Amino acid sequence: MTTREKLTAAMSDLLWERGYAATSPRDILERAGVGQGSMYHHFSGKHELAVETLRETVPGVTERSLLLAGEGSPMERIRAYLTLPRPGTRGCRIGRMTQDPQVVQDAEMIAIVAGGFDLIIERWQGALSAAIEAGELPVGIDPADLAHTLVAVIQGGYVLARAHDDQASMDAAIRGALALLEAAGAPRPEI
Amino acid sequence: MTTREKLTAAMSDLLWERGYAATSPRDILERAGVGQGSMYHHFSGKHELAVETLRETVPGVTERSLLLAGEGSPMERIRAYLTLPRPGTRGCRIGRMTQDPQVVQDAEMIAIVAGGFDLIIERWQGALSAAIEAGELPVGIDPADLAHTLVAVIQGGYVLARAHDDQASMDAAIRGALALLEAAGAPRPEI
Numbered sequence: 001m002t003t004r005e006k007l008t009a010a011m012s013d014l015l016w017e018r019g020y021a022a023t024s025p026r027d028i029l030e031r032a033g034v035g036q037g038s039m040y041h042h043f044s045g046k047h048e049l050a051v052e053t054l055r056e057t058v059p060g061v062t063e064r065s066l067l068l069a070g071e072g073s074p075m076e077r078i079r080a081y082l083t084l085p086r087p088g089t090r091g092c093r094i095g096r097m098t099q100d101p102q103v104v105q106d107a108e109m110i111a112i113v114a115g116g117f118d119l120i121i122e123r124w125q126g127a128l129s130a131a132i133e134a135g136e137l138p139v140g141i142d143p144a145d146l147a148h149t150l151v152a153v154i155q156g157g158y159v160l161a162r163a164h165d166d167q168a169s170m171d172a173a174i175r176g177a178l179a180l181l182e183a184a185g186a187p188r189p190e191i
Numbered sequence: 192m193t194t195r196e197k198l199t200a201a202m203s204d205l206l207w208e209r210g211y212a213a214t215s216p217r218d219i220l221e222r223a224g225v226g227q228g229s230m231y232h233h234f235s236g237k238h239e240l241a242v243e244t245l246r247e248t249v250p251g252v253t254e255r256s257l258l259l260a261g262e263g264s265p266m267e268r269i270r271a272y273l274t275l276p277r278p279g280t281r282g283c284r285i286g287r288m289t290q291d292p293q294v295v296q297d298a299e300m301i302a303i304v305a306g307g308f309d310l311i312i313e314r315w316q317g318a319l320s321a322a323i324e325a326g327e328l329p330v331g332i333d334p335a336d337l338a339h340t341l342v343a344v345i346q347g348g349y350v351l352a353r354a355h356d357d358q359a360s361m362d363a364a365i366r367g368a369l370a371l372l373e374a375a376g377a378p379r380p381e382i
Binding site for chain 2: 021094096099113148151152155169173175186
């Protein structure tokens, strides 16, 4: 690992474990095992390091949503993505950031987080529009609204799993969403 | 306000604005406008004050879920509760706590937060069971699973609204959930 990589890896861990406000430049140097000079050689300070760390971390978090544009019928893709393993009690690396008061107030940092969500919502919307077109979901449903709903189910699943320290809360939230999608998509009489 | 009330009000605000880790005993005294002696007269320290503050705050946060057991048909109650005003960009006072690393690791604090969610999930489950019994939702859906899903939609709605700094994300998540509930409950052929 280069010094720069050591610094972003340390910041990524500390953002996750302690949050932005509670992480000091000293914590970062200790975790990264580098000297103060190296840090200020690469970054102007804690803020720039956090921005760079988010910029490098967010694409990895959103990558799995490519499944929504992958193989299979739209509902097969939706099911495949919803049922991916999600260790709920650990929480979501980007969702967590929205609850960090200093991150939310920082235009640069929150824009990177929002961009990650936008990408996932866009992929959801594509899969849901395709499901409606294929007759797997009813035409009356707005795919943009439902994309927000399903991203919210996953994010809220993390909140519940962390409250209960139990993966079962995440699993129940996902099962309920799938059951509702299937019930909504079940054939109905022509009227 | 009594000194004790000033202290819990200050702690409630600071938990909300900065989180538990980033709040020092000194911050609490300054915000409450009381001396160090008063604080240690009422509480053994920051931890006991935070526990008491959560114990007093959580019931107020869960109170609105009584609508789920209120008047109207089950689906009317569900719609009334889902469409309550929820300033999404502010976030949820109890959901936020699950993203605070020190709160999650503290058995006493997280138990109070989890208890709040349990109460809301229980009320959801009651309304959803009644909706299934009344034929407003299909019998194949597990009301306990769906209760988790719908609490998650609201919690995830806060996450998205904070990411985008826009109430529209919360509103879209709620509209999508309602549309899906209605589509799932629409009459279908006997098979």
